Amino acid sequence: MACSQENTEESFVNEGPPPFTDEEIFAYAEEHQIEIPAILNTSDNDYAAILGNNELHQLYKDENDETVSVVQQIGNGDLEFGSLNAIIYLVIRDKDLLERGERLDINHESGAFSSELVQIDEDSYYTLFDTDRRVEGSVTGAQMIIYDARGETIFEQDLKN
16 A cells, blocks of 8 residues: 655745845836935845935835835935835935944844945945834834944934934
């Protein structure tokens, strides 16, 4: 008598739209004529974000797999630190901070982000931080600290929404 073994492994069913690909993000940027200093494609691929020169685009897919976006204008000051839903953005255009800054930390209740302060171009630094959707609504209470080469704090700012 032979025994048959059925495959009891259940197939994975993704109930939401498929994740974003890099190609889709770049196509959206091209269609909307966005110069791209920073891109964030979240670890769960539930959404993506593009930080342009003066705006932040948060991309989602609707039930028809079409890309929809929430766009937030950001200022063009020397330092722009803010949030859109679960995304924190930072743009530094201040020459002194760019010359003296070595590292930055962004601290929030959902986690922390550290980065070398590397200029994207000679005039600015851009970064995006994903709070992994551990934030209900918009981010508040985040703090950004910039350190010099000796590890001393040269700038500190709290996120105000």
